[in-house]
Amino acid sequence: MNLQKLSGAWIPIVSIIFGLLAGAIIMLIFGYNPIAGYIALIEGAFGNSYFTGQTILLTTPYILSGLAVAFAFRTGLLNIGVEGQVLVGWLASVTVGLLFDFPMIIHLPLAILAAIIAGGLWGFIPGYFKARFHVHEVIVTIMMNYIALYSTNAIVRNVLTDGSDRTEYISDSASLKASWLSNLMPNSNVHTGIFLAIVAALFFWYFIEKTKYGYELKAVGFNPHASQYAGMSVKRNIILSMTISGGFAGLAGAMEGIGNFGYMSLNNGFTNIGFDGIAIALLGGNVAFGVVLAAGLFGFLKVGALNMPLSAGVPNELVDIITALIIFFVAASYMIILLRDRLKTLYQRIKNKLKGGGRS
């Protein structure tokens, strides 16, 4: 699977540069000043403490959804179902936050755990179907996304509320909001979930790189037949991988539920946290550290973009085009490799010519 060969960091970096260059060209074509546009982007992400807070806020679920996709990738599975897993995690965390009243030291971990379990269950189902019936996980996870979307909406409307569009606020004892952090970045919605996300990334790294289970998951991703022959259970590893992947995604949902919003509302469509997670995982080379960096980049681009129309008159949708192109370039890494090889031979040829010219 060519996704796993993206070990080097240079392909993502070249892709980002190409994407930003393409964005600059688009701005030029439509008569905007690309330098002003990109300055507005940077200011919009880090210009003051509020913007910085919002960037960290958005980066938090991105790290987790990126980890979710990357975790499944390492076993050779594509989890497009992060969207749905985020929604059920969101719902589970808010439900625990609403229904119980414990001291924070119990309540908060319980809400987080509920989200992880809900997301994990939503990942377990496609994993089980893949292992047991050889059903392609992509289709099942897409279907599971819609089931999650409509079911969570129905539960918010009919179970958690009496026909209302959103739930009450969760009790403070289940909230990730912390006054010291909010005071640091006033008015922003930043919450302590960012530390959870970092811990999750460390867990990802440790589990994949340092444990026997992680080794087996990777082995199944590289070559299921060889793994089977070596005595590993391919089926068990597929289910385990999808379940843990869903757990990361459920945690991302908790970031929205008990972190960012503090409630759950009806969703007309998906949050896009999960779809962006695919791009983030890919850009991060499916390793924990890379995912954290890529999530930071996405948070920066998306939050900074909101400042572009005000400061530079550039439509913020431009950033969606740029991120799409970055994914394209990473996916088509063969193109970049070809380009590198062409440049190398060209360089060699010029060098030889210069040498030949010097001799005659």
Next chain:
Amino acid sequence: MSAIIDVLQSIIPSAFLFATPLIFTALGGVFSERSGIINIGLEGLMIMGAFLGVVINLELYPILGSTLTPWVSIIIAAIIGSLFASLHAIATVTFRADQVVSGVAINFLALGIGLFMIKQLYGKGQTDMVQGMLRSTDIPILSDIPLIGPIFFENTYYTNWIAVILAFVVWYIIFKTPFGLRLRSVGEHPFAADSVGINVNRMRYIAVMLSGFFGGAGGAIFALTFAGNFYMGTINGQGFIALAAVVFGKWHPLGALGAAVFFGVAQSLSVIGGGIPLLDSIPSVYLQIAPYVLTILALVGLVGRADAPKALGTPFVKGSR
């Protein structure tokens, strides 16, 4: 008896209406996947089609008037849609990109381009309502048939029937023509196809561009029958349902037709089910999630095993075996 006919008369036309864009897009998906290229980008292709259909409609209406405008919009959306889909072909066929990831990028790109251009053209996040919507008519002669006429041919859309006819045309092309045989061979065993002189990559380019043509048409038809304008949520998962129809229909054009009609029934039930006796007691969420649950069950094998084209998802690298 007449009560049943009344119910059928309210369900079938609306189910058919929901199904039509799905049929178009799913037929495109069948072409692409039969050639061995996974197309998660159907959603993006529909977004592109909806965007183009709406913008062209808005711009051409003053010139072409109400009868011609929707048709011209759909055709131009389909043609530009096929060009847009060629990006997916370039990435996956020429540059051997992961097909799923490239499809995801197509989805992002279509929405990004659509919204960016709308801001650029109209200075706001959504377009005005188009005036040249597709309109329902009675099909002459056929609508006079007793019983069947009122249910199927009265107050219907020409696009519905074009979709059904196209499904049969696509079936004929894929299973009865040399082109179709080549297309299938490329998706099943590209090396064998290559060894008898079929240009694998060219076939795959054609197939992916056809999916853009049909997806673009499907998106434009959806926009010009339901939404009437283009904004962020004009196409909201229709493309993914079309993808499900491809799989549910076992990669067969007529299967996709059937699956799309089935999804159409499910969607229309979830919208108008409240007005039908018996169904009104079922909470609407069950009707909403039914198509997705059934697709999973179908895949698991309760409805019958579905086998994907064998080479689906693998890039063709000449001489690699």
